[in-house]
Amino acid sequence: MRPCLPVDRKFPYKAYMTAIRLDGVSKVFDGEHLAVDELSLEIGDGEFMVLLGPSGCGKTTLLRMIAGLERVTSGEVWFGRTRGTDLAPRERGVAMVFQTGALYPNRTVQENIMFPLQIAGKDDAEAGSTAVGLAQILSIESVLDRMPWTLSGGQRQRVAIGRALVRRPKVFLLDEPLSNLDATMRTELRQEIGAMTRDLNVTTLYVTHDQVEALTLANRIAVMRDGRIEDVGTPTQVYNDPATAFVAGFLGTPRINLMSATVNVTAHHRVRLEFGSQSIGLDPTDRRSLILRHHHGAPVIVGARSNAFSLITTQDAPNQLTGTIRAFEFHGQQSIAFVQCGIEIVDPDRIGRPRPAHASPLAEPTPSLLGRFRRRIGLGAAPATPVEFHGPSHRRADLVVELPVDTELQRGTRIQLALDTSKIHIFDHTGHRVDRITR
């Protein structure tokens, strides 16, 4: 089986000029902590790119390297055709907004917004009227004379955004700007950030670990994990056609069901996916079937979102799984059922991660991030450190299945579920899709 790695995907915005290009960028802190690992990415002029990933995967570090607040350890940063790797922050045409918009505490809102123009040499009248115009767009014109400490969190972020955009930067970087706001304010400001950046046509890189922000704001999403990019694409591409089990697990609520299976090739090259005592068959014309028919016995991971299942009453429908309802949750538009089917469920956060040395004496250990980096820069392997053991990657757990709200079923009821194989993704045991078409 040949995993399709997301490495040489065509950049779909080639028609536009590239605003930012990261060329094999790495960051090692204190000579031993690899935070960003040979990362390459292109962001088109005027594009809104979201960097999405779990805490600690290197998003902020990457943003700070683009802003020039952090030196790259290796690799290059380009702004258009200008090599930006060694440029000072102020020479990069970049503006950045942080989690908590840091404002000048002794200046009013208007003075905060107009300050970057004043230091750029604009006269006070012009700077003032530009600040007022921006404040109107940001709905903070009523607080122009107030001091920062009298503002709400949402207002403070709006001022920080105004101050960042007032000089019309070429590149706008936002680091989790909504994370300290309540849900209503988050939704409101999220929509305004989207509208403003579109109107100003500014190239934007937006860091978040919130999948809703990523899916709603982005032209394209880059999903990061352990200092690398696992997938890049439009929101629909990464949601519907994820490169890895980790990406599939990171996007979507409820989380996708990732079921551990074994390929069973029967007579006439028919492919079945066995989940212990239950199994489903792939249509012989299914592309995945053509790939898997040469891999009898291979372990795979079958990804099925909660809406890939439907409740059936007949016993002889193809591709059915049987289970017992353990719990129900009412979600307004639909109910979510937790169904015990005796199937091993895979934890996407563990798949593709270094394994503990004692996990399998035969397994080739995956080199650690730092080990790989040290070898690349000629330092040899890092001193042996025990690999952190995160717990098992597979466990028996419930299938999470979407049912119509009017379904009248009780806990403990035995049910049959039909699984729509056109809606499943199949990953190899390392978590890479077996049937990925290069975008």
Ligand SMILES: Nc1ncnc2c1ncn2[C@@H]1O[C@H](COP(=O)(O)OP(=O)(O)OP(=O)(O)O)[C@@H](O)[C@H]1O
């Ligand atoms: N100055 C530093 N010195 C040492 N290690 C650092 C430093 N800054 C970041 N790191 C480490 O680098 C890794 C990436 O951190 P980073 O802040 O970029 O992640 P992140 O994806 O932005 O996380 P979060 O979403 O929690 O902000 C983490 O393991 C972090 O502990």
